[in-house]
Amino acid sequence: MTLLAGLTRPAEAARYTVIIQDMAFGKAPASLQVGDTIVWQNKDILEHSATARSGGFDIDLKPGKKGEVTLKRAGQLEVFCRYHPTMTLKLVVAKGSSK
Amino acid sequence: MFPRSTFVFAAILMLTPFAALAQDAKPNDAQIAHIAYTAGALDIAAGKQAIAKTSDPKVKSFAEEMVRDHQAVNDKALALVKKLNVTPADNPTSQSLTKAAEAKRAELNKLSGAQFDRAYIENEVAYHKTVNGALKDTLIPDAQNAELKTLLQQGLTLFTAHQKHAEEIAQSMAR
Numbered sequence: 001m002t003l004l005a006g007l008t009r010p011a012e013a014a015r016y017t018v019i020i021q022d023m024a025f026g027k028a029p030a031s032l033q034v035g036d037t038i039v040w041q042n043k044d045i046l047e048h049s050a051t052a053r054s055g056g057f058d059i060d061l062k063p064g065k066k067g068e069v070t071l072k073r074a075g076q077l078e079v080f081c082r083y084h085p086t087m088t089l090k091l092v093v094a095k096g097s098s099k
Numbered sequence: 100m101f102p103r104s105t106f107v108f109a110a111i112l113m114l115t116p117f118a119a120l121a122q123d124a125k126p127n128d129a130q131i132a133h134i135a136y137t138a139g140a141l142d143i144a145a146g147k148q149a150i151a152k153t154s155d156p157k158v159k160s161f162a163e164e165m166v167r168d169h170q171a172v173n174d175k176a177l178a179l180v181k182k183l184n185v186t187p188a189d190n191p192t193s194q195s196l197t198k199a200a201e202a203k204r205a206e207l208n209k210l211s212g213a214q215f216d217r218a219y220i221e222n223e224v225a226y227h228k229t230v231n232g233a234l235k236d237t238l239i240p241d242a243q244n245a246e247l248k249t250l251l252q253q254g255l256t257l258f259t260a261h262q263k264h265a266e267e268i269a270q271s272m273a274r
Contacts, residue, residue: 022261045253046171063171083164086264 011041013070017041018089020048020061025079025089032071038050049089053078121172128247131188131238132180134196137234138230139169139176141200145226158216161268165223165261172254182200200226213272220269221270227262231255251274 016029016034021043029038040050042061050067051058054077059067074095081087126134142165149162180187203222210218234255242248 021148022256042212045175046168083167084260084264085160086260086267 009031013037014063015068017063018050019043020050020081020087023084023087025050025081025087028089032093034071034074034093036093037068037070038091039066041066047083049082050079050089051082053080058082068099100137108256113146123258125241126238127188128183128242128244129185129188130190130192131242131251132176132185132247133189133193135234135254136173136176136187137193137196137204137237138233139173139254141196142226142230143169145200145204145207145219145223147206149215152207152211153219154215157268157271158220161220161264162224164264166260168257172257173249175250178271179246183244183246210211217269217272220265224262224266224269227258227265231258231262234258 012086012098014033015030015038016036017039018029018042019026019050023044023046025063029036031049032038040059040061042048042063042065045063047063048061050061050069056073056077057069059069071091072091077091077093079091105115146165147170150159150166153159153162189241207215207218207222234251239248239255242251
């Protein structure tokens with residue numbers, strides 16, 4: 001539900017947190033770039049995963065735990081939960097300039 | 100606290116295990132915990148039956164989701180009642196839920212293939228609808244302990260997602 005922006009210095013890699021709660025991914029960070037890191041925080045009492053549909057990453061998230069992924073490729077990608085396939089999130093990753 | 104006749108009536112009906120709750124009976128926390136735990140355990144049993152019988156990967160992964168999630172919530176519930184020093188109390192609603200689920204399991208056991216898959220998923224839709232309705236209208240409002248109430252609310256959110264998932268699978272199954 002909540003998006004917590006981490007470092008936001010424009011030319012550097014940023015860290016964002018996406019909260020997973022109530023069987024749903026929180027809002028996708030708005031201006032993602034290659035090199036940015038997303039911290040996935042599972043606030044549910046169930047196990048979830050943040051899994052890229054096209055491969056690339058597959059983070060297992062035990063209840064109450066965090067996991068992170070650094071974005072390596074530009075483009076649109078769909079993230080879903082392996083355990084609850086109705087949970088999905090679309091990310092748009094820009095190429096990034098002076099990383 | 101529990102009008103006996105209401106429960107007996109519900110037990111006889113069995114089609115509507117929550118009928119007793121829908122009337123004027125107010126279960127206490129020990130009974131609410133027992134009902135919620137039983138409802139979860141019954142769906143775990145249904146999921147295990149489906150895992151053993153189905154050959155549809157979608158149905159299998161749904162059943163695995165049910166077993167995993169309901170087990171996780173029930174583990175939380177057990178830890179909570181232990182912490183609160185509450186002993187879940189068996190009651191006619193738990194008993195009629197169990198009887199109805201056992202009858203359904205026996206009925207499903209006679210089916211196979213796509214017939215089983217459809218009947219299992221349709222029952223999952225109906226079962227989650229019933230349990231979620233009971234949580235929302237009776238068990239959550241009647242729960243006295245705040246932590247129990249919170250856990251039931253979390254359960255309702257999770258099980259509502261289960262219901263949605265089951266409905267999606269039901270719709271995707273060709274008639």
